[in-house]
Amino acid sequence: MSPFLFWIFALLTVIFGAAVVVNRNPVASALSLVVSFLGLSALFMSLDAYFVGIIQVLVYAGAVMVLFLFIIMLLNLRTEEERRINWLASAGGVAVALALLIQIFLVISRFEPARKTFPPLPGSSIDDVRNIGALLFSSYNLPFQIVGVLVLVATIGVVLLSKREPRS
Amino acid sequence: MVTLGDYLLVSGILFAIGFAGVMLRRNLIIILMSLELMLNAANLSLVAFSRFRVGPNGLPNYNAQVFVFFIITVAAAEVAVGLAILVALFRARQTTDVKDISTLKF
Numbered sequence: 001m002s003p004f005l006f007w008i009f010a011l012l013t014v015i016f017g018a019a020v021v022v023n024r025n026p027v028a029s030a031l032s033l034v035v036s037f038l039g040l041s042a043l044f045m046s047l048d049a050y051f052v053g054i055i056q057v058l059v060y061a062g063a064v065m066v067l068f069l070f071i072i073m074l075l076n077l078r079t080e081e082e083r084r085i086n087w088l089a090s091a092g093g094v095a096v097a098l099a100l101l102i103q104i105f106l107v108i109s110r111f112e113p114a115r116k117t118f119p120p121l122p123g124s125s126i127d128d129v130r131n132i133g134a135l136l137f138s139s140y141n142l143p144f145q146i147v148g149v150l151v152l153v154a155t156i157g158v159v160l161l162s163k164r165e166p167r168s
Numbered sequence: 169m170v171t172l173g174d175y176l177l178v179s180g181i182l183f184a185i186g187f188a189g190v191m192l193r194r195n196l197i198i199i200l201m202s203l204e205l206m207l208n209a210a211n212l213s214l215v216a217f218s219r220f221r222v223g224p225n226g227l228p229n230y231n232a233q234v235f236v237f238f239i240i241t242v243a244a245a246e247v248a249v250g251l252a253i254l255v256a257l258f259r260a261r262q263t264t265d266v267k268d269i270s271t272l273k274f
Contacts, residue, residue, distance in 0.1 A: 093191030104180035114173030
């Protein structure tokens with residue numbers, strides 16, 4: 001992938017990710033998150049991870065964001081009212097996040113392989129769905145089944161949590 | 169050329185944005201969205217390392233992509249449960265603001 005396209009999608013992801021935090025309207029935040037996930041999916045595809053990029057669009061931009069928007073509409077959340085902002089607490093939060101960011105910068109700048117480019121792949125097209133599937137059903141068979149049970153438990157838990165309690 | 173460090177940089181910035189969202193925002197839905205951002209930042213660096221470590225057979229290291237698959241599955245389950253708890257909370261208290269849910273605060 002050309003560096004030009006990489007930086008466009010990286011900027012898209014980061015700017016709309018920041019918009020999620022900055023927006024006061026929850027619906028605008030959710031829609032910014034969709035754009036951020038689409039940019040991220042393009043970055044995955046630039047790394048030849050087509051399967052991961054596609055499930056990113058299907059699961060996140062599709063299912064999870066519909067769930068978020070549905071809950072926002074169900075609860076009828078509007079722009080949150082202007083509350084008195086605790087400037088000290090906000091400054092503390094920003095300072096901690098900035099410290100984390102600087103730490104990440106330092107670690108990456110001292111990490112020797114980070115300056116190398118990606119090695120080329122021999123084939124023009126790789127069937128990563130087949131390779132991931134083979135790995136999933138051989139080496140990672142037990143974790144795969146455990147994840148299946150986890151999703152089942154989550155489904156039952158959601159039904160139980162959102163059931164209205166009978167008036168007694 | 170785009171290096172591994174560029175991808176790690178984008179991933180780190182995205183993680184810091186998500187972290188700032190969890191620290192700064194008081195709306196529970198936005199906090200959940202920021203958690204998603206952080207999980208996706210981790211996914212991006214996993215996929216970048218997967219592409220970086222090309223094995224002797226000339227293919228990327230697919231173990232990392234299997235991890236990403238698991239992370240996405242668990243994150244989807246987590247969002248469903250989190251939003252169900254949010255709906256139950258909204259029924260009891262009519263709020264999604266963390267400032268109004270401080271009964272257990274010491």
